[in-house]
Amino acid sequence: xxxxxxxxxxxxxxxxxxxxxxxxxxxxxxxxxxxxxxxxxxxxxxxxxxxxxxxxxxxxxxxxxxxxxxxxxxxxxxxxxxxxxxxxxxxxxxxxxxxxxxxxxxxxxxxxxxxxxxxxxxxxxxxxxxxxxxxxxxxxxxxxxxxxxxxxxxxxxxxxxxxxxxxxxxxxxxxxxxxxxxxxxxxxxxxxxxxxxxxxxxxxxxxxxxxxxxxxxxxxxxxxxxxxxxxxxxxxxxxxxxxxxxxxxxxxxxxxxxxxxxxxxxxxxxxxxxxxxxxxxxxxxxxxxxxxxxxxxxxxxxxxxxxxxxxxxxxxxxxxxxxxxxxxx
Amino acid sequence: xxxxxxxxxxxxxxxxxxxxxxxxxxxxxxxxxxxxxxxxxxxxxxxxxxxxxxxxxxxxxxxxxxxxxxxxxxxxxxxxxxxxxxxxxxxxxxxxxxxxxxxxxxxxxxxxxxxxxxxxxxxxxxxxxxxxxxxxxxxxxxxxxxxxxxxxxxxxxxxxxxxxxxxxxxxxxxxxxxxxxxxxxxxxxxxxxxxxxxxxxxxxxxxxxxxxxxxxxxxxxxxxxxxxxxxxxxxxxxxxxxxxxxxxxxxxxxxxxxxxxxxxxxxxxxxxxxxxxxxxxxxxxxxxxxxxxxxxxxxxxxxxxxxxxxxxxxxxxxxxxxxxxxxxxxxxxxxxxxxxxxxxxxxxxxxxxxxxxxxxxxxxxxxxxxxxxxxxxxxxxxxxxxxxxxxxxxxxxxxxxxxxxxxxxxxxxxxxxxxxxxxxxxxxxxxxxxxxxxxxxxxxxxxxxxxxxxxxxxxxxxxxxxxxxxxxxxxxxxxxxxxxxxxxxxxxxxxxxxxxxxxxxxxxxxxxxxxxxxxxxx
Numbered sequence: 027x028x029x030x031x032x033x034x035x036x037x038x039x040x041x042x043x044x045x046x047x048x049x050x051x052x053x054x055x056x057x058x059x060x061x062x063x064x065x066x067x068x069x070x071x072x073x074x075x076x077x078x079x080x081x082x083x084x085x086x087x088x089x090x091x092x093x094x095x096x097x098x099x100x101x102x103x104x105x106x107x108x109x110x111x112x113x114x115x116x117x118x119x120x121x122x123x124x125x126x127x128x129x130x131x132x133x134x135x136x137x138x139x140x141x142x143x144x145x146x147x148x149x150x151x152x153x154x155x156x157x158x159x160x161x162x163x164x165x166x167x168x169x170x171x172x173x174x175x176x177x178x179x180x181x182x183x184x185x186x187x188x189x190x191x192x193x194x195x196x197x198x199x200x201x202x203x204x205x206x207x208x209x210x211x212x213x214x215x216x217x218x219x220x221x222x223x224x225x226x227x228x229x230x231x232x233x234x235x236x237x238x239x240x241x242x243x244x245x246x247x248x249x250x251x252x253x254x255x256x257x258x259x260x261x262x263x264x265x266x267x268x269x270x271x272x273x274x275x276x277x278x279x280x281x282x283x284x285x286x287x288x289x290x291x292x293x294x295x296x297x298x299x300x301x302x303x304x305x306x307x308x309x310x311x312x313x314x315x316x317x318x319x320x321x322x323x324x325x326x327x328x329x330x331x332x333x334x335x336x337x338x339x340x341x342x343x344x345x346x347x348x349x350x351x352x353x354x355x
Numbered sequence: 356x357x358x359x360x361x362x363x364x365x366x367x368x369x370x371x372x373x374x375x376x377x378x379x380x381x382x383x384x385x386x387x388x389x390x391x392x393x394x395x396x397x398x399x400x401x402x403x404x405x406x407x408x409x410x411x412x413x414x415x416x417x418x419x420x421x422x423x424x425x426x427x428x429x430x431x432x433x434x435x436x437x438x439x440x441x442x443x444x445x446x447x448x449x450x451x452x453x454x455x456x457x458x459x460x461x462x463x464x465x466x467x468x469x470x471x472x473x474x475x476x477x478x479x480x481x482x483x484x485x486x487x488x489x490x491x492x493x494x495x496x497x498x499x500x501x502x503x504x505x506x507x508x509x510x511x512x513x514x515x516x517x518x519x520x521x522x523x524x525x526x527x528x529x530x531x532x533x534x535x536x537x538x539x540x541x542x543x544x545x546x547x548x549x550x551x552x553x554x555x556x557x558x559x560x561x562x563x564x565x566x567x568x569x570x571x572x573x574x575x576x577x578x579x580x581x582x583x584x585x586x587x588x589x590x591x592x593x594x595x596x597x598x599x600x601x602x603x604x605x606x607x608x609x610x611x612x613x614x615x616x617x618x619x620x621x622x623x624x625x626x627x628x629x630x631x632x633x634x635x636x637x638x639x640x641x642x643x644x645x646x647x648x649x650x651x652x653x654x655x656x657x658x659x660x661x662x663x664x665x666x667x668x669x670x671x672x673x674x675x676x677x678x679x680x681x682x683x684x685x686x687x688x689x690x691x692x693x694x695x696x697x698x699x700x701x702x703x704x705x706x707x708x709x710x711x712x713x714x715x716x717x718x719x720x721x722x723x724x725x726x727x728x729x730x731x732x733x734x735x736x737x738x739x740x741x742x743x744x745x746x747x748x749x750x751x752x753x754x755x756x757x758x759x760x761x762x763x764x765x766x767x768x769x770x771x772x773x774x775x776x777x778x779x780x781x782x783x784x785x786x787x788x789x790x791x792x793x794x795x796x797x798x799x800x801x802x803x804x805x806x807x808x809x810x811x812x813x814x815x816x817x818x819x820x821x822x823x824x825x826x827x828x829x830x831x832x833x834x835x836x837x838x839x840x841x842x843x844x845x846x847x848x849x850x851x852x853x854x855x856x857x858x859x860x861x862x863x864x865x866x867x868x869x870x871x872x873x874x875x876x877x
Binding site: 076125 | 406409410412413414415416417418420421422423428431432433434435436439440442443446447448449450451452453455459461462468469482485489493495496497500534537538541544545550553555556560598604607608610611859
């Protein structure tokens with residue numbers, strides 16, 4: 027029996043789709059992987075990718091400790107950012123971090139205090155803040171002066187804050203049970219940013235920074251939006267782009283042996299924050315590390331010689347196909 | 356000169372030129388393919404989303420492992436079919452790179468510094484071109500099958516394959532609407548031919564690609580009921596086969612997401628737009644109470660007119676008065692939107708959002724129209740089911756586009772229109788052409804023609820990046836800026852949108868007196 031063209035067309039479309047199902051899911055042939063080892067002063071990185079991929083491998087020196095990542099969320103406090111919005115952003119970052127192999131947990135204000143009070147292990151923790159304000163049990167203010175700056179003490183001891191939202195250190199969060207009128211009246215910290223060495227321009231407008239830092243090029247950090255109160259470059263390390271008026275799109279403020287990594291603009295879909303957290307670039311001793319880059323397909327081995335004790339391996343351009351940091355002891 | 360006669364003569368002269376060619380299909384196919392391959396390196400702002408979809412596809416972690424892919428999975432499978440083999444076999448690896456030169460355009464419209472490479476754009480769009488080819492041959496075959504007229508079928512092929520919007524959507528935009536259009540046509544064809552399993556399969560894929568073919572549902576069910584009037588067993592058996600077809604397709608497409616827990620993510624695009632529209636409606640929530648007195652006045656008016664009918668009087672309007680009345684209605688609608696939006700600037704800033712609201716809002720109306728059309732089809736005295744199915748099916752889907760839909764959506768009705776036009780009523784070529792050209796002009800002028808060249812400028816030496824950026828910037832910021840758009844964007848997009856809307860309205864106009872042909876009366 028001869029099949030009519032409509033039947034053939036339908037069969038073809040179904041065949042395309044079924045083949046697509048198989049190729050995209052159970053029979054997807056793509057693999058991206060890497061291993062790294064150190065022998066004496068030589069580091070060897072073995073890379074594998076089934077699709078031709080751009081790669082960048084950085085050999086870096088840094089503190090040789092694992093660092094746990096925690097999200098802070100506690101709906102018992104008031105925040106400039108709605109709890110629903112915080113949860114939404116958390117979900118997005120979680121998906122990205124899962125992709126780059128970084129796990130995390132979520133802590134409330136009590137959990138945060140436990141971490142902050144443990145200054146001896148500060149170098150083993152990083153906390154991501156989505157709320158726009160820290161809870162008053164670790165960051166308090168009253169009568170024109172600070173009553174609690176334990177968060178700063180913790181950073182000085184090696185703790186890292188990833189500030190994912192607006193209002194950097196500008197407010198503290200009181201419990202919901204506290205009488206609350208508005209942020210300007212009840213919980214402002216006029217000198218909050220200054221306390222951490224951050225400066226910004228009053229009433230600046232959102233802009234698109236265009237002067238790119240070298241580390242941004244190296245790590246494919248493409249977030250270049252600067253909000254009104256994005257940190258000025260004075261006293262911070264710019265990991266992203268610099269605006270004409272001195273605002274940074276990604277600023278790391280070193281505080282003691284730790285510090286605060288601050289997103290100068292909004293979330294971008296290029297996974298910038300996930301790349302920063304995965305690479306732990308804020309902890310690198312130098313932002314001009316020994317590195318090798320290029321394009322490869324199949325297997326490739328590269329070596330470094332020197333004093334580096336970690337390698338960051340990244341395949342892809344804007345979105346990572348593979349990213350991992352290897353601590354090599 | 357009478358406009359319809361002028362159009363008819365134009366089409367006839369086009370026929371003459373076309374059929375002077377020895378093998379028109381081969382020539383049209385060649386020309387169409389050359390045009391498509393020339394357009395492949397062009398891009399638009401949506402390509403940034405396609406890039407992220409492409410990365411998700413090759414990742415092996417599923418389409419929804421990270422943000423970036425928001426459509427249902429069927430679209431992803433189509434792209435997978437070309438992208439994975441090509442990236443596996445060829446050295447195509449870099450999909451996108453940051454272009455710092457593009458930062459100059461970043462404040463405007465949705466421009467992004469991330470520019471897609473030409474090899475990625477080509478690998479990504481191949482399946483859309485395959486869809487164009489399949490659709491053109493399908494339409495040609497059906498027209499030939501039902502008319503046995505090779506000239507008509509070749510003309511149908513030409514109209515599909517060289518339609519500007521079909522060309523642009525596959526080769527520049529990289530959208531898959533041609534598959535929805537082709538499968539909508541197939542579902543009507545198969546149900547009329549009483550191949551219900553195939554009908555269910557076709558409609559299933561169409562509706563799971565994009566939601567709009569859902570409006571065919573009442574029409575297809577009405578066809579089945581009509582074919583088996585009074586035969587319950589026949590009705591049940593036919594519907595079971597159709598449902599079986601739909602279920603087969605559903606489980607084929609969604610099993611991976613049902614297994615990996617991302618099933619709810621597959622509906623992002625639908626829920627996202629409804630939610631978006633809901634948020635905007637919420638802004639005007641305080642005005643909703645006005646609907647109550649408005650409804651009361653309307654009901655009172657209807658009741659009054661039923662008791663006191665107006666005297667019968669023939670109203671004859673001349674062309675000038677008709678245009679003036681239409682102009683006043685348009686002005687009133689415009690004024691209403693401005694008042695609701697809180698000013699002209701807000702209105703234009705919210706243009707796309709307003710479009711979402713009305714677009715989502717009109718879906719309820721469209722579904723009512725679709726059921727009404729299904730009812731009419733069931734009771735129609737016309738015997739030709741293919742004619743009924745195509746005519747009513749076209750109108751059922753077109754009803755939800757009686758606003759300013761995204762231009763690509765209209766591709767869904769083009770295969771049905773052209774097939775109907777070539778077999779039954781040649782006047783439908785006019786709306787076909789209005790939609791084809793109007794929507795193509797609309798989509799190109801949203802960001803301006805120069806913006807389509809950014810990837811070519813970035814990755815080749817054919818044109819300077821500075822020139823492309825200057826031209827684009829001139830277009831999106833030139834003249835007066837109202838809301839988020841330049842006067843040029845508003846002007847040209849309005850022309851395109853009005854043309855496509857006139858084309859869509861014309862589909863309905865031909866169904867009413869005095870334009871209706873009695874042999875086409877439902």
